[in-house]
Amino acid sequence: MARANPYRRPDHFAQRAQKSGYPARSVFKLADIDGRARLLRRGMRVIDLGAAPGSWTLYAAERIGAEGRVLAVDLQPITVALPPTVTAIVGDALDLANDDLALHAPYDLVLSDMAPATTGSRQTDAIRSAALVERAIGVADALARPGSAFVAKLFMGAEYDAVRELLRHRYDALRTLRPEAVRARSVEVFLVATGRKA
Numbered sequence: 356m357a358r359a360n361p362y363r364r365p366d367h368f369a370q371r372a373q374k375s376g377y378p379a380r381s382v383f384k385l386a387d388i389d390g391r392a393r394l395l396r397r398g399m400r401v402i403d404l405g406a407a408p409g410s411w412t413l414y415a416a417e418r419i420g421a422e423g424r425v426l427a428v429d430l431q432p433i434t435v436a437l438p439p440t441v442t443a444i445v446g447d448a449l450d451l452a453n454d455d456l457a458l459h460a461p462y463d464l465v466l467s468d469m470a471p472a473t474t475g476s477r478q479t480d481a482i483r484s485a486a487l488v489e490r491a492i493g494v495a496d497a498l499a500r501p502g503s504a505f506v507a508k509l510f511m512g513a514e515y516d517a518v519r520e521l522l523r524h525r526y527d528a529l530r531t532l533r534p535e536a537v538r539a540r541s542v543e544v545f546l547v548a549t550g551r552k553a
């Protein structure tokens with residue numbers, strides 16, 4: 356007998372996201388992380404890597420208000436309406452130069468929900484996910500201010516400890532969070548670092 360595909364039917368997070376005007380259920384992952392780590396405040400400058408279809412960007416823009424700024428970056432265009440405080444760039448974060456991402460630098464918060472296209476090999480996917488997190492760390496190295504915070508999605512794999520180590524050297528505090536909205540069978544976790552060292 357065929358098993359139910361949990362990705363086919365909208366779950367309650369997807370339905371709630373739709374009702375609240377967010378294009379993706381992933382908004383509840385950032386809301387959960389923000390609630391626990393108290394990251395977003397009014398007036399902040401944020402870079403959101405892997406921003407399409409736009410839920411994190413919209414959530415961040417709401418939290419930082421009219422004085423804040425978001426630079427949203429993705430391979431795909433964001434098709435939802437964005438407030439004027441958001442600038443969106445279509446491009447590959449692995450190829451874009453740091454200067455291309457500097458519009459609102461120095462950043463108070465670097466977000467990365469970037470995820471590689473999955474291949475069917477968990478090991479390959481985890482390696483590619485770690486490369487995306489390392490790129491986000493590189494962006495923070497170049498463009499984030501001392502005291503700033505960092506959030507990145509990572510697919511669990513052999514690279515986990517090494518990636519955590521990169522962050523531990525750069526930030527005062529580091530947590531690994533798995534928000535409630537992460538699907539039970541997903542291998543993703545979120546690395547949340549605060550207090551970037553000077």
Ligand SMILES: C[S@@+](CC[C@H](N)C(=O)[O-])C[C@H]1O[C@@H](n2cnc3c(N)ncnc32)[C@H](O)[C@@H]1O
Nearest residue numbers: 405407408409410411429430447448468469470
């Ligand atoms: C899970 S989705 C992000 C969802 C988004 N945070 C939201 O809340 O709407 C992952 C995104 O990462 C993007 N992505 C993957 N690799 C990327 C890269 N090298 N550069 C930029 N974006 C990338 C994908 O195009 C995809 O839109």
